[in-house]
Amino acid sequence: MSVTGRLAPTPSGRLHLGNVTAFGCAWLSARSSGGRLLLRIEDVDSGRARADVEASILEDLRWLGLHWDERTAPQRDRDYEPWLTRLADRTYRCTCTRAELAGLGAYPGRCRDAGHTEGAVRFRLPDGEVDVVDRARGHRRVDPATFGDPVLRRRDGVFAYNLAVVVDDLVDGVTEVVRGADLLDYTAVQVRLWEALGATPPTWLHAPLILGPDGRKLSKSHGSAEIGAWREAGRTARDVWRLVLPWLGIEGTDDLEEAALRFDPRAIPAGPITTG
Ligand SMILES: [Zn+2]
Structure with missing residues (x-):
């Protein structure tokens, strides 16, 4: 089935091998299905958003060959209040x-x-487990209560990522969400929000978690994992894909188009993967 996927970078730091694995996975899945790929900047937490970082991320994505079909509104330009209102009987302060x-x-x-009339807005999670269906790992039963009722709007009035990402995907018509495996169980909370908004959740695909040599989740503190560092060292996009594609279950090619022909979510290793 043809999917509508999305690349949704957060402009809080430069692109690194961890993001590239998840974005590559989203790109391959959309392309292999003959579907569409959207680009959306996730900057709802506007305090962290930086225009120069945003520009560098887009440049890195293009350099990697991760092209998108359409750019949708960044979170800073969206209004989440009507959606929060729609959830009024499911929330509390x-x-x-x-x-x-x-x-x-x-x-x-x-x-x-x-019965508070001020403070953060939280979503009242309904009782019961959620059957999280992941295209790579199959079914997994998760009790979202493990995470507690999520905040949808912070005390300072800023809308929470939890609400924004669900509303954006719904409005943008996204049918497949690809993200890191560290968020696999939290997907149960997202499913509950989709249901509360009266919508059918997308399909989910969790890319392997990528760890640095220190065994911690790859982040901007691992400088050598940044795509910018690869570029400055004279490496090519194919060098990146030669390393990353096997993490997505594709061996023997460094060509993205070729990889899309061979992409199979069931071949994605469960991970986590430690970088050298
Ligand atoms: Zn409280």
């Missing part, structure tokens, strides 16, 4: 401070029936 919640793990739902 929470006045707990960070200090009060420290060390508790998942939010214990203590403000659910308090």
Whole structure:
């Protein structure tokens, strides 16, 4: 079936091998199905967004050959209030401070029936497990309560990523979401939000988690994993794909178009993968 996928970078740091694995996976899945790929900047947390970083990410994506069909509105230009209103009977206000919640793990739902009229807006998770279906790993039953009721709008009025990403994918007509395997279980919470908005959730595909040599999730602190560093060292996009494609279950090619012909989500290793 032809899918509508998306590349949704957050302009908080330069592209690194971890993002490239997930974006490459989204690109291959969309292309292999003959589908479409959208580009959306995820900057709802506008305090972190930086125009120069955004430009560098787009440049790196093009350099890698990860072209998109259409650019949709960045989160900074979207209005999430009507969607929050639509969820009004499923939300409540929470006045707990960070200090009060420290060390508790998942939010214990203590403000659910308090009737507060100010504070953060939280979504009241319905009881019960969610059957998370991942195209690479199959079915997995997850109780979203493990994570506690998610915040949809912060106390300072900023809409939370949790709400924004679901609304964006719904509005943009995204039918497949590809993201890192560290978010696999949290997908159960996202599924609940889709259901609460009366929509059918997309299909999910989780790319392997990529770890640095120190065993921690790859991030901007691992400078040598940045695509910018590869470019400055005179490496090519094919050098990147020669390393990354096997992490997506594709051996013996460094060509993206060729890889798309061979892409099979069931061949993606469960990971995690440690970079040298
Ligand atoms: Zn609370």
